[in-house]
Amino acid sequence: MEKLANNSTKETKNSTLLYLKLLLFTFLTAGQSFAQETSFENGKTYILGGLTVTGLQSYNEQTVKTYTGLREGQPIKIPGDEISSIIKKLWSLELFSDVEFYYTKIEGDKIFLELSILERPTLSNVTVYGVKKRKVEDILTDTDLKKGKKITESLIANTKNYLQNKYKKQGYLNANVNIATAADTSGTNTQSMVINVKKGDKVKVKDIVFTGNDKLSGKRLQKALKKTKKKKIYRFWKKSKYIEADYKEDLSNLVDTYAERGYRDARVLSDTFVKVDENNIELRINVEEGDKYYFGDINFVGNTVYTDRQLGQILGIRKGSTYNGVLLKKRVADDSKPDGQDLTNAYQNNGYLFSSINPVEISAANDTINFEIRIIEGKETFLNHVTVAGNDKTNDHVIFRELRTRPGQKYSKDNIVRSIRELGQLGFFDAEQIVPDIQNPDPNAGTVDIAYSLVESGSSQIELQGGFGGGGFIGTLGLSFSNFSLKNIFNGEAYKPVPMGDGQTFALRLQASRTFRVYSLNFSEPWLGGRKPVRFNLSLSRTQQFSTTFGTDGRLDVDKDRGFSITGVSAGLAKRVQWPDDFFTISHSLSYQLYDFNDFNNGLFNFGNGSSNSLSYTFGITRSSQGPSRIFPMTGSNFELTAKFTPPYSLFSKKDFKQIKEDIDTTTERLFEIGTSPTSVEEQLEFSEKSDELERLEEERFKLLEFYKVKFKGDWYTTLVDKLVLRTNAEFGFLGSYNNDIGDVPFERFFVGGDGLGNFTLDGRDIVQLRGYENSSLTPYITNPITGSLEQDGGTIYNKFSLELRYPLTLKPSASIYGLSFLEAGNAFNNFNEYNPFELKRSAGVGLRIFMPAFGLLGIDFGYGFDTDLVPGSVGPSGWQTHFIIGQQF
CATH class of the missing domain: 3.10.20.310 (membrane protein fhac)
Structure with a gap:
């Protein structure tokens, strides 16, 4: 660029004037207001002879030229609007900190321009101090501080303001944020950024002072402030802190508290924030209460679908009752409950989506307010398209x-x-x-x-575990597909990894150790035939338990030629019904079990050879309304009542069961007299003969099992606050017999205590959870007449009650996690004569549940048993017990 001062010609003088105008124009368009005298009327039109761009560090010159829109050979007015528009356009990119136009020379009517720019530095990295490492990523995301971002004054100011406001909203009123940048030589025109956050301590509310309140006490008004609490040493469940948004919401709650008690004109005249010291403030709230009012006449206008009486019953407000503005609002439209009992829902549930309901005060005489509920019903609404x-x-x-x-x-x-x-x-x-x-x-x-x-979550589960127990390694493989498709089982393209999509359930479980084996297969179709909600279930199972003894060296010996097995099959149908409501399901199932003994007697049964047969029918009534999620229900309930029956074979049998019972009693009595260690040869022979006789009599008595079994279980889910849910549970079970001479069968009994899980089921038993006690430790013991030892025979009656508080930590599809605390009480009894519903074993504790779609439910409980269990020799409370939960009910 030539120095203008060296030119003396007339053209040089004109060029100098143009150059000065360009400089003045550049300065003014860089953010300053144009002076009134600035005018483009005297501008001269030139032909652009060329354009160069200087100052570039990371951008391509041709790219910048293209963006300006200037091209060689075009006419351009200097000075003029076109240059002004280009500069504004470049400034709007926020990529440059300086933009200036110069002309380098003029040749006749041609002008040569230079665009001088100064690029803004680029962000290379950000370091944040004063916050936890796991929070840094969230800060960078929220403030959009990513590598390559152009550093501007507004970016720094906005980041600082955002962070300070963020922590002030969390109660850190003294939060301070400092941001510094420095050149980074590792890149071209790059700078690193350091953010130093000093949150300080959360500001506490030292005192809350109310003035103007005569009708309601300050203590009552402090309770109305749900989230803003006065600092107290003993309050640990609701910490004192000042968060502005919560405080403003609490002031609205304060007015609602007055409105609920008839003071509809109550208002907050002023609220003052007084700083006591760096970490404490005092809130001063001045209220005006006004007079107390009562409901007068409430008339409905515009209603044709419902009568005044019907609407009045839904509204539930009587003339003369204390005015309650909050209640009136909820009875008209309760926004807190999607299924609330209010007027708006009454119309919307009857097809009137476009209805409008407004309560209007029509008069206020003395202390009585008369209302009109004005209703615009609109047109009846029908569904046009429903898509998923x-x-x-x-x-x-x-x-x-x-x-x-x-x-x-x-x-x-x-x-x-x-x-x-x-x-x-x-x-x-x-x-x-x-x-x-x-x-x-x-x-x-x-x-x-x-x-x-919809967002799909995993519907298949795999159970793969191993551990030591029962004298050896126990391995388990379980596969459960709850969205199976049987019709595509021969379609190779449908295996991803198995045929899915038809909502069927297919489960296969294998478990084995040295001492037992379990095989089970289950299939369920929820809509048999595809037209009605009729669930079909089919299950097959096979259980084998081998005889074990301990050798002289203390090692466990397993004899697979001696053992006990159960082979079972069951099929059932369950239909959803419409009465009393459509939450009810009626179920029927038929099952058969073959119990086969081969030289096996471990105390559970009084015969070691032979077999028993059980053909049973089960009738069930279920009402299930819990929801919305089956993993973490928050509302509703679940009730199950089942009755299981076998045919009363003894009514048609020619066997003299009374005589069999007498023979069993006589034989048992004699075995007790001899004892488990007979001394003489004669007693040994007699003991052996009586033992064989007892086994034969027991097998004859239980060749065809006959019994009835009734069970009830109820769960209620109540949302207390936010997502804090109370689960209330009650259970009862009873096993009875038709014929007293036969008595209670040794199968199908109740074993109470522990985690509620069973590695395998030998005899159709029910494993009942009662945490704080060891597994089955609350099950009664009896004396085995053959061995003389105390052994668990299972209870024929039990009851259990529990309260469980649950709160979710996360309910994401990948993993649902919730914590819980519980109180439980229950017990099992040998017979109905011993049953006492108030003789309960109590416990309390805490736990954690994790549900992952691929593995099902996992959890751990720490329970403390307050009472002595039923294990012989136990004294004192059961104490702390740890329970691991795998695949149990939610």
């Missing part, structure tokens, strides 16, 4: 058959809520992310579309 999205594995028909919303049906909010629950109960989708989207509402046509957005 997000089901990549599950077939559409599996979803649509569970929906309570069908095209052509009346719109019903209750049906939408129920559809969400049913989809969540399938277990194929993340219940937290089932979203019904109301689309294309048309008030004139009275139609609406619903689109369900």
Whole structure:
């Protein structure tokens, strides 16, 4: 660029003037306001002879030229609007900290320009001090501080303000953030950034002072502040802290507290924040209470679908009762409950989506307020299209058959809520992310579309575990597919890794050790025939237990030629019914078990050879309304009542069971007289003969098992606060006999105590969880007449009660985790005569549950038993017990 001062010609003087105008223009367009006298009327039009770009470090010159829009040979006015627009355009990119235009020379009507720019530095890395390492990534994401970002003054200021406000909202009112940048020589025009966060301590509320309150005490008003609490030493469940957003919400709660007690005109006149010291503040709240009011006449206007009486019953507010603005609002439209009992839901559940309900005060005489509930019912609404999205594995028909919303049906909010629950109960989708989207509402046509957005979660589980127990290694392999497709079992393309999508359940479980083997196979079809919700179940099982003895060297010897086995098959049907409501299911099942003994007597049974047969029918009534998720229910309940029967064979048998019983009693009595260690040869022979006789009599008595078994289980789920859920449980079981001479069968009994898990089931027993005690330690003991030892025979009656508080840590599809605390009490008894529902063994403790789709439920409980268990020789409380939970009920 030539120095203008060296030119003396007239053209040089004009060029100098133009150069000065360009400099003035550049300065003013870089953020300053144009002076009033600045004008482009005197600008001269040139032909652009050339454009060069200087100051570039990381950008291509041709790219910048192209972005300016200037091209050689085009006419350009100097000074003029075009240069101004280009500079503004370049500034808007926020890529440059300086932009200037110069001209280098003028040749006739041609002008040569130079664009001088200064690039902003690029962010190379960020270091954050003062926060936990796991929080750094979130900060970088929230502030968009990523490598390659251009560093601007606004970026630094916005980052600082964001972080300071972030921590102030969390109660760190003294939070301070400093940001510094420095050149980074590892790159071209790059800078590193250091963020130093000093949160300080959370500011506590030392005192809350109310003024103007005569009707309600300061103590009562402090309770109304749900999230802003005064600092107290003994309060550990709700820490004192000041968070502005929570405080503003609490001021609204304060007004609602007055409104609930009739003071509809109450308001907060002022609230003052007083700083006591660096870590403590005082809140001063001045209120105006006003007068107390009562409900007067409440009239309904515009209603044709429901009568005044019907609406009045739903509203539930009587003339003369204390005015309660919060209650009135909830009875008109309760936003906190999707299935609330309010007027809005009453209309929306009857097809009137476009209805509008507004309570209006029409007069206030003295202390009485009269209302009109003005209703615009709108047109009756029907569903037009119902669609689902997000089901990549599950077939559409599996979803649509569970929906309570069908095209052509009346719109019903209750049906939408129920559809969400049913989809969540399938277990194929993340219940937290089932979203019904109301689309294309048309008030004139009275139609609406619903689109369900779904996120699939894993529906298959694998159980692969090993451990030592029962004298050796125990290995388990279990496969469970809860979204199986049987019709595609011969379709090779459907194996991903197995045929999926039809909602069927297929489970295979193998377990083995030196002493036992278990094989089981289960199949379930929830919609048999595909038209109605009729569930079909089929299961096959085979259990083998081998005889064991301890050798002289203390090692366990296993004799596989002697043992006990159960072979079983069962089939059942369960149908969802509509009465008393459609949460009920009636089930029927038929099962057969063959119990086969081969020189096996371990004390569970009084015969070691022979077999027993059990053919039984089970009738069940279930009402299941818990939801929305089957993994972590928050509302609803689940009740199960089952009755299991065998045919009363003794009514038709010619056997004299009374005589058999007398013979058994006589033989047993004689065995006790001889004792378990007879001394003389005669006693040894007699003991052997009587033992064989007892086995023969027991086998004859139980050749065909006859019994009835009744069980009840109830679970209630109540949401207390947020997602804190109380699970209340009650259980009862009773095993009875038709014929007293036969007595109670040695199978199908109740074993109470421990984690509730059983490695295998020998005899149809029920394993009942009662934490804080060792497994089956609350099961009664009897004396074996042959061995003379105390052995568990199983209880014929039990009851159990429990309270469990649950709170979720995360409910993501990949893993649902929740913590719990519990109180439990229960016991088992030998017979009904000994039964005492108040003689309970108590426990308390805490636990954790983790549900992962691939592995099912995993958990651990720490329980403390307050009472002595039933194990002979036990004294004092059971104490602390640790229980591991694998694949148990939720």
